[in-house]
Structure formats: structure tokens, C-alpha cells
Amino acid sequence: DAKTTQPPSMDCAEGRAANLPCNHSTISGNEYVYWYRQIHSQGPQYIIHGLKNNETNEMASLIITEDRKSSTLILPHATLRDTAVYYCIVRVVGSWGKLQFGAGTQVVVTP
Amino acid sequence: DTAVSQTPKYLVTQMGNDKSIKCEQNLGHDTMYWYKQDSKKFLKIMFSYNNKELIINETVPNRFSPKSPDKAHLNLHINSLELGDSAVYFCASSQDRGFNEQFFGPGTRLTVL
Numbered sequence: 001d002a003k004t005t006q007p008p009s010m011d012c013a014e015g016r017a018a019n020l021p022c023n024h025s026t027i028s029g030n031e032y033v034y035w036y037r038q039i040h041s042q043g044p045q046y047i048i049h050g051l052k053n054n055e056t057n058e059m060a061s062l063i064i065t066e067d068r069k070s071s072t073l074i075l076p077h078a079t080l081r082d083t084a085v086y087y088c089i090v091r092v093v094g095s096w097g098k099l100q101f102g103a104g105t106q107v108v109v110t111p
Numbered sequence: 112d113t114a115v116s117q118t119p120k121y122l123v124t125q126m127g128n129d130k131s132i133k134c135e136q137n138l139g140h141d142t143m144y145w146y147k148q149d150s151k152k153f154l155k156i157m158f159s160y161n162n163k164e165l166i167i168n169e170t171v172p173n174r175f176s177p178k179s180p181d182k183a184h185l186n187l188h189i190n191s192l193e194l195g196d197s198a199v200y201f202c203a204s205s206q207d208r209g210f211n212e213q214f215f216g217p218g219t220r221l222t223v224l
Binding site: 087 | 115152153154155156159167201203212213214215216217218
């Protein structure tokens with residue numbers, strides 16, 4: 001599976017949009033982009049995933065560049081409860097569910 | 112209702128002991144996983160079972176033996192515990208092996224003294 005690069009940390013003010021970048025320049029055509037987050041001491045939580053089109057759900061939006069080499073997770077109105085480590089993962093279609101987590105981005109939402 | 116549950120939440124034991132961690136999911140999923148999160152916070156997949164059949168074994172030492180008595184349960188037994196086994200172990204499940212999201216349990220913090 002392709003490797004991903006994320007900034008180690010970022011801060012966001014409560015109520016503002018949080019834009020989390022992820023670089024996956026070696027992604028191949030059969031790899032999806034997944035985002036998970038891990039709130040302190042809890043199990044990871046699925047956020048969103050996509051192949052090449054932008055996606056939106058009740059938690060976030062995922063913007064994937066046309067060349068698919070990078071993506072941005074957008075939390076539209078960050079709250080204190082969004083403080084967590086966010087993981088960007090690329091996963092091959094049919095790879096038996098194997099998620100390979102990197103170091104992620106520690107997001108701290110401040111009042 | 113809890114989707115993926117693990118017991119115990121905390122486990123403290125001596126080197127050389129044998130211990131088990133239990134995992135149950137009530138989501139009706141076909142696939143279950145074990146992940147290990149070490150002290151540096153890296154999460155790594157260990158095993159995956161689909162319909163009670165082992166499909167992923169990430170070169171985990173054979174002291175670790177997963178057991179799936181049925182689709183809803185995936186237990187992890189660890190023999191001859193070592194200091195390096197200290198970590199948080201997460202169980203997860205997904206509807207199938209495809210693209211569906213994985214649901215994680217709350218984790219079991221294992222400390223080997």
C-alpha cells in the first residue's frame with residue numbers, strides 16, 4: 001500500500017474549519033483514501049473514505065486532488081471533542097481490510 | 112449497545128505468564144481484526160479473520176494465537192509473555208473484507224512486568 005505523509009500536529013480554533021492535508025504521491029489507481037481518528041485512549045474511529053471524487057458525510061468532507069496525489073480532510077466546524085490524532089490511510093481494493101496506520105496528525109482544538 | 116467489546120480493559124501480568132484477551136462484536140460482521148498499538152502510538156495490524164478463517168497474519172510471533180469460535184468472537188491468547196508485549200491491543204470488525212469501515216473496540220492495555 002502507498003505511504004502517506006501528514007504534518008505531525010496542527011492547532012485549530014473552536015468553531016473554525018480544520019483542514020488536514022495528506023500527501024500520497026505514490027498512490028495507485030486501485031487504492032482508496034481513508035481517514036480515521038483516535039481520540040485519546042479510545043479505539044480508532046472511521047471518518048470517511050474516497051477513491052477520486054470528493055466525498056461528504058455528517059462528520060467531514062474529503063477533497064482529493066485530480067491527480068490523486070494528495071487529499072484534504074475538512075472538519076467544517078471544529079469542536080473541542082474533535083481533538084484527536086487523525087490518520088490518512090491508503091488501501092488497495094480487496095486488500096482484506098488491512099489498514100496500515102502511520103503517525104497521523106495530532107489536532108488540538110482550542111477554545 | 113456496545114458494538115465491539117473487549118475484556119479485560121486492563122491486564123497486568125508477569126513475564127512468562129499466559130494470558131487471553133476476549134473480543135465480541137454484535138454488529139453481525141463477517142471480518143474481525145486484532146491491532147497492536149505500542150508505546151510510540153503506532154497501530155499495526157496483527158491478524159484478521161473472515162468467517163472464522165484466518166486471512167491475515169502479519170508475521171506475529173507464534174506465541175500469539177488468535178481463536179475465533181464463531182463469527183462474533185475473536186480472542187487473542189498470548190503465551191510466555193515478554194516485556195515487549197506491553198501495549199494496547201485493539202479488536203475491530205467490518206462487514207466484510209472490502210471497503211467498509213472498521214469498528215474498533217475500546218482497547219485492552221496489557222502491561223508485562
